[in-house]
Amino acid sequence: MRRLDLKKAQAARLGTIRDINRQIVLNYVREREPISRAEIARETELQRSTVSAIVDCLIGEGLVEEIGAGESTGGRRPTLLRLRTAGAIAIGVALTPSSTTIATSDLAGRVLRQQSFPTDPDPDRIFGRVIDCIQVFLEQKDGAIEGIGVNLPGLIDPSTGVAIYIPYFKWRDLRIAEMISSRIGLPVSVDNDANSVALAELWFGRPEVSNARDFILVLAADGVGTGIVFDGQIYRGERGAAGEFGHMIIGTHAPVPCSCGNRDCWEAFSSERATIARYLKLSGETDEARINFKELVDRALAGEANAGKSLVDMALCLGIGISNLIVGFSPEVVVVSGEITRAWRLIEDSLKQTIEHSIRRGLPSARILPSTLGEDPTLMGALSLVLASKFGSTVAA
Numbered sequence: 211m212r213r214l215d216l217k218k219a220q221a222a223r224l225g226t227i228r229d230i231n232r233q234i235v236l237n238y239v240r241e242r243e244p245i246s247r248a249e250i251a252r253e254t255e256l257q258r259s260t261v262s263a264i265v266d267c268l269i270g271e272g273l274v275e276e277i278g279a280g281e282s283t284g285g286r287r288p289t290l291l292r293l294r295t296a297g298a299i300a301i302g303v304a305l306t307p308s309s310t311t312i313a314t315s316d317l318a319g320r321v322l323r324q325q326s327f328p329t330d331p332d333p334d335r336i337f338g339r340v341i342d343c344i345q346v347f348l349e350q351k352d353g354a355i356e357g358i359g360v361n362l363p364g365l366i367d368p369s370t371g372v373a374i375y376i377p378y379f380k381w382r383d384l385r386i387a388e389m390i391s392s393r394i395g396l397p398v399s400v401d402n403d404a405n406s407v408a409l410a411e412l413w414f415g416r417p418e419v420s421n422a423r424d425f426i427l428v429l430a431a432d433g434v435g436t437g438i439v440f441d442g443q444i445y446r447g448e449r450g451a452a453g454e455f456g457h458m459i460i461g462t463h464a465p466v467p468c469s470c471g472n473r474d475c476w477e478a479f480s481s482e483r484a485t486i487a488r489y490l491k492l493s494g495e496t497d498e499a500r501i502n503f504k505e506l507v508d509r510a511l512a513g514e515a516n517a518g519k520s521l522v523d524m525a526l527c528l529g530i531g532i533s534n535l536i537v538g539f540s541p542e543v544v545v546v547s548g549e550i551t552r553a554w555r556l557i558e559d560s561l562k563q564t565i566e567h568s569i570r571r572g573l574p575s576a577r578i579l580p581s582t583l584g585e586d587p588t589l590m591g592a593l594s595l596v597l598a599s600k601f602g603s604t605v606a607a
Contacts, residue, residue: 214592215488218385219343224511227263227465228402231256231260231264231268232264232268232398233601233602234254234256235250235264235265235268236264236268236274236600236601237263237601238250238253238274239268239274239291239293240293240318240371240601242291243282243290243291243293244277244290244291244292245290245292245335246288246289246290246291247261247262247265247288247289247291247365247425248288248599249288250265253556255607259272261413262584265291266283266431269294269529271293271315271525272294272354272376273293273600274292274293274294275291275292275294275422276289276290276291276462277290277291277292278290278429281325282357288559289568292436292591293317293318293527294317295316295317295320295342296316296353297316297352297353297354297381297486297522298314298315298316298322298323298347298352298353298354298355299315299316299317299353299354299355299356299597299600300314300315300355300356300357300359300381300398300593300595300596300597301313301314301344301347301355301357301358301359301593302315302358302359302360302361302589302590302591302592302593302594302595302596303315303340303344303358303360303361303406303592304361304403304586304588304589304591304592305329305336305340305362306329306363306431306432306433306588307324307363307378307432307433308328308329308381308405309327309328309329310323310326310327310328310336310339310340311325311586311588311589312324312325312326312343312344312347312395313327313589313593314347314353314355315597316353316399317410317440317475317597317600319410319414319590319593319594319597320412321589321593322332322352322353323347323350323352324550324589327438329530331379333379333381334382336422337386337389337390340390341390341393341394342404344358344390345393345394348394349550353514354487355386355396356396356397356596356600357396357397357398357399357403357514357595357596357599358390358391358394358396358397358398358399359398359399359400359406359564359591359592359593359594359595359596360387360390360398360399360400360401360410360592360595361376361400361401361403361406361588361591361592362376362384362400362402362405362593363376363378363402363431363432363435363469364376364377364381364402364404364437365376365402365451365454366400366405366450366451367450368399368400368401368402368405368446368450368457369449369450370385370387371385371386371387371388371398371399372384372385372386372387372400373386373400373465374449374450376411377469377470378433378469386398386400387399387400399595399596399599401450401591401595402435402437402453402589403429403431403435403448403591403593404427404428404429404435404436404437404453405437405444405453406437406440406588406595407427407429407437407547407581407583407587407588407590407591408425408426408427408437408444408591409437409439409444409591409594409595409598410583410587410590410593410594410598411427411439411545411547411581411583411590412439412442412444412598413597413601413602414575414583414596414597415545415581415582416579416582418543418577418579419545419579420541422439422541422542423439423440423441423442423542424439424440424441424539424541424542424543425439425542425543425544425545425576426438426532426535426539426541426543426544426545426576427439427544427545427547427581428528428531428532428535428544428545428546428547429547429548429587429588430480430481430482430524430528430547430548430550431476431481431482431483431548431549431588432469432470432483433456433468433481434455434456434476434477434480434481434528434531435452435453435454435455435456435545436454436455436456436535437453438452438453438539440539455476455531455534455535456468456475456476456477456481457470457472457475457477458467458475458476458531458534459474459475459476460474460475460476460477460531460534461474461530462474464478464479464484464490465478465479465484465487465491466478466481466483466484466487475486476527476531478531479527479530481529482503482526482548482550484519484524484527484550485503485506485523485524486501486503486506486520486553488519488520488523488524489501489517489520492516492519492520493516496553503549506520506521507521507549507552507553509551510553510556511552511553511556520558521550521553521587522555522556522557522560524550524557525550525558525561525564526560526561526564528546528550528561529560529561529562529563529564529565529568530564530568532544532546532561532564532565532567533564533565533567533568533569534568536565536569536575536576537568537573538571540573540574540576541576542576542577543576543577543578543579544576544577544579545579545580545581546561546577546578546579546581547583547587548581548587549580551580551581554564554580558578561578563580567576569571576595577598
């Protein structure tokens with residue numbers, strides 16, 4: 211039973227109930243479209259008049275549309291509903307150490323326009339370019355943009371939109387939300403990349419993940435980050451600092467230094483950078499610029515032994531950290547996200563064997579699944595910072 215926080219508690223006023231019912235109806239349309247008003251009323255046990263009133267409001271807001279009549283079950287043919295996905299509603303900005311991607315999407319999360327460019331380590335220059343790109347997207351007027359989501363690899367306070375510390379660039383205390391919203395005039399949500407990808411999994415992931423009440427997202431990219439979902443909500447901790455497990459110690463003398471500078475962190479063993487370093491050592495190559503992680507995965511899938519071994523070693527190290535998370539949190543599911551998932555058939559056995567070996571008998575394990583968010587999960591995460599607010603409750607917790 212959840213303890214009631216009296217400082218934050220609010221009475222269940224009529225507006226609160228109305229918001230909850232609105233959320234229920236909108237999500238029934240999202241998850242089961244095409245669906246009729248009568249079906250929603252029957253499934254939710256809400257009064258048909260209540261459902262009809264909510265649907266009318268959602269249609270008026272441009273979130274839901276009628277698409278024609280369904281099959282009759284004995285009476286009038288029902289009018290079917292679906293999400294109204296015409297036009298852009300969100301802008302996402304996914305900033306990684308190597309590249310920055312900006313895109314617009316519709317309500318269902320489908321990317322409509324997209325642009326990518328190398329990430330400039332100077333914050334004024336990179337965010338100046340981000341703002342210029344956003345303005346171009348807005349000028350194209352292919353929808354009604356309601357908000358902008360931004361994610362970065364580092365410590366973020368989502369309540370203020372401040373990047374407290376981005377270790378790759380040594381950025382400190384950047385007021386990102388204010389910087390963008392003051393120029394664009396739209397609300398801006400900012401979060402850690404792993405948290406936002408976990409949010410995307412919660413709302414747009416496969417059913418085995420989105421239906422789980424507790425799961426952990428492990429994002430293996432330039433670094434290693436985790437997003438923690440408890441009871442269907444992102445757990446961020448004080449000032450968004452939860453989930454920094456990329457810095458837990460799992461060994462010594464890693465192939466590369468962690469973004470924090472140490473060589474004993476999980477990130478230093480399990481990141482894409484560490485895997486490239488192992489591959490270069492195995493293959494006798496010295497020019498790191500000659501290959502990126504995507505190309506390394508391509509070589510492994512084509513059967514190159516050194517590339518395959520490098521990915522297996524990455525999976526073994528990921529498994530060590532994941533086993534620690536399972537022992538500590540006992541989640542239903544652990545989702546692995548990043549380019550590594552393209553090689554899932556090559557690494558799955560090694561990853562799961564490491565985890566099974568470390569989980570003591572009698573303790574529950576967790577399902578280990580690859581993400582299904584597509585080629586760029588961090589972009590989907592950035593977009594979800596806006597889109598999830600459309601489907602989630604507007605009532606303060």
